[in-house]
Amino acid sequence: MPEFTALEWLLLALAASAVGLSKSGMPAFGPVPTALFASVLPAKASTGAVLGLLLVGDLIAVRMYHAHADWRILRRLVPSVVVGVLLGVVVLWFADDQAVRRIIGAILVFLVALSLALMLRRRRDRAETRPVPPALAHVFGPLGGFTTMIANAAGPVMSLYFVASRLPVQAVLGTAAWFFLVVNAFKVPFSVGLGLMTPESLLLNLVLVPALIVGALVGWRLARRISPAWFERIVLVLTLAAGVYLLLS
Template sequence: MPAFTPLEWIVLAIAALAVGASKSGMPAFGPIPAALFATVLPAKASTGAVLGLLLVGDLIAVRMYHAHADWTILRRLFPSVVAGVLLGVVVLWFADDAAVRRLIGATLVLLVVLRVALILRQRRTGGEPRPPAPWLANVFGPLGGLTTMVANAAGPVMTVYFTASRLPVQAILGTAAWFFLLVNAFKVPFSVALGLMTPQSLLLNLLLVPALVVGAFAGRAAARRISPAWFERIVLVLTFTSGVFLLVRA
């Protein structure tokens, strides 16, 4: 495992906290770990390192919200998600670290633009979005699969879809918990085959799990107290800044 500086350990610990928070009721934190890991580790290696932490967070999320999943939506999404994951495998096979860093940065910026566009649309229509047409699963599924394989950053994409489906909050959390546990588990063999998930990355995950657990419980408590509107604005700014940083750094 690389020798990290104290500052790099702090960045990785913050990323682990963000993973825990994103899985326990604050999904807006989802894109931040990918950006932080990619600033410390080589871009391709960072995707495997984040994946191990995400799986731990997924198990916590399923334990918290397992009874609230909408399996009809999950069954509709999975075939197209698998296609997106396989496309992401091809991208990671051929792309170098600089290209992956650009992809992660561009993905984060695109997700912010997508979320802002949705917010503006809801304001124009009085905040009453229509449920998504069934065929949109074939758009969000591949996009979610691609972004989760390449950047571990599909949270905002799928949250937009689940929210637009007019699911109650508990159902969104339960559906997202099972969705990401199953999808991230599906990604593991490909990440191992690509050399992204290694014994060294798993050791790093083990060292960061305590920070993830703290983030999970802190996130669950904070989600009940923080103004959702202000929280989302802050996270959108941080995510956009992280994406631009990775694009410039590449």
């Protein structure tokens, strides 16, 4: 187990809680764990450390929303997502920590822009019922696969696709839950082979699981009581700040 300062332990615990929040009905928190882990651990190692926690969060999300998935959309996405994951594996193989840190920072800034586009689309197209063209799966799939392999932060990408597909809220949560469980499980052999997921990272995950569970319970309650719009705005500001920090540091 690596030695961390009290502040670093606090940041890791907050990151684990954010995983629970994002998986229990508040997906806007999705990029936060990536930013916090990358600020404490070496950039490449942080991706493997986050992955273990995400799998625990995925199991919780599937337990909550397993009955609401749209399997037609999932089958359409899988082949193109695999392409994006494999591209991310190649980048992680050749890139050093500094390059990965910059890539993660750029992805976070991009995801903020994408999230803002999602918010604007929701406001503009509330009355629109036309779904997105099926061919867009070939755009969102590779993009989602690449961002999840490099930064474990494909939430805004895939949320944009699921919402644009005009799925009901419960269907968005259920489809996303199964999607990320399958994709994150698919990433495990590559993360192990790249030396990103290690016995040390799994031990760290075990220590942080209680914080994740607390975050999931809090998220489950807050998602039903507090307007998600305010949370989205706060998280977007924090994510943008983290992305800029990683780009400039």
